[in-house]
Amino acid sequence: MVNKNMIPTLWYMLEGPPSRAVLLTIRNLRLDVKLKLCRTYLKEHLDPKFVSKNPLHTVPFLDDNGFHLTDSHAITQYLVETKAPASTLIGHTPQEKALLNDRLYFDNLLFHKTRAIIAPVLRGYAQDIPEDKAKDLHETLEVLDMYVENGKWVANDHYTIADFHALPIVTNIQTGNNVLEEIISKSNKYSIVCKTDDDIFLLYLTCWYVIEKMAPIILYHFKYSPVSRGVFLTARNLGIDIEIKEVNTMAKEQLQPWYLKINPQHTVPCIDDNGHILNESRAISQYLANSRAPGSSMYPNDAKKRSIIDQRLFFDAGTIYTRMAAILKGIMRGETEISDEQIESIYEVMKWVNDILTDSQWMAGDDLTIADTTILGTLSTYIEMGVKLDDYPEIQRWYEQCKELPGFEENEEGAKGVGAMVKSKVTKGF
DSSP states (O other), X not given: OOOTTOOOEEEEOTTOHHHHHHHHHHHHHTOOXXXXXOOGGGTGGGOHHHHHHOTTOOSSEEEETTEEEOOHHHHHHHHHHHHOTTOTTSOOSHHHHHHHHHHHHHHHHHHHHHHHHHHHHHTTSOSOOOHHHHHHHHHHHHHHHHHXXXXXXXXXXXXXXXXXXXXXXXXXXXXXXXXXXXXXXXXXXXXXXXXXXXXXXXXXHHXXXXXXXXXXXXXXXXXXXXXXXXXXXXXXXXXXXXXXXXXXXXXXXXXXXXXXXXXXXXXXXXXXXXXXXXXXXXXXXHHHHHHHSTTOTTSOSOHHHHHHHHXXXXXXXXXXXXXXXXXXXXXXXXXXXXXXXXXXXXXXXXHHHHHHHHSOSBTTBSSOOHHHHHHHHHHHHHHHHTOXXXXXXXXXXXXXXXXXXXXXXXXXXXXXXXXXXXXXXXXXXX
């Protein structure tokens, strides 16, 4: 049975241009993909578990919930078509699609001609580069040079996955010149393989600039924090590429100088988007939707729909989360009982939330929104702390459908941790 909460897994090796092409595509699309380094020089690609998934034992290799792909060109096309079908990284008209496929087949040719020269030298099988192979590579590079002349990209007047495939090969050739020149200078047969064509070099520099600007957002995160998990869930459901850095507030890591420099309020979560710092969870979720998925149904442009979502976010900030936080702070200070007044206040919230869900499938209408991912971080903690759902059928229904969301399992793990801590410290709970 396919687990809908699982994200795709990519096995890769940094030395391989095909792997780097897929990584460039993932970074460009800001996809949430689990990366696994596969070091072929250590024979990790021959591990029986890997071979059972990928009998070709090649890298890169994609596993998307049991759907397997082994060719880098197929992987990049699949990722764009399934995760970002409107992206300009692929073609949309018959002509654009045909031209892109033409360039991808050309890339396959370029890769193998480059590999035929570099691989034997790096493996120690040869010190000479045959002039016929060098001439063959030159001719292929001249074709690439014509493709990108006059400031154009490989397959269009804007960059596509064809550029992400060409870039790593050009990089290897550029690097290979310096590395291989010394090795093969003994024979003086062909010391420099690749001429530095201006247009190819421009492609290299421009692609590098584009990719450097696509560095993932850093999320400073603590899995036991309900609000931090709310941001994590938002990012996961928007399909945003984030780099998670754990900050253990129970170990006072948020008070370390390096973190105070980033976030003087020393709160978690906090994001760093290339120097743009935000440290309020709901503002972070709004920013993620606005900047990375504008117009998404999770935070639509429609003013009325957005106002309902904002209303729910403020409801979480001022009521749902605040009432729970008061209980948790008391327990952390040594209190061993949850008072009747606190219990009553929590069940009052549960009634309000249940009423909200009576007339809509999700928290702010009939579509999943950032209101749901935010409140899920809080309500899941309620549930794991022992709050009963028996009298709240709409919350039960909502929570069951939330189990299908990406990131639910990770969120539940954090909520269970908080619940276990609370139950271990109190003699009177819910």
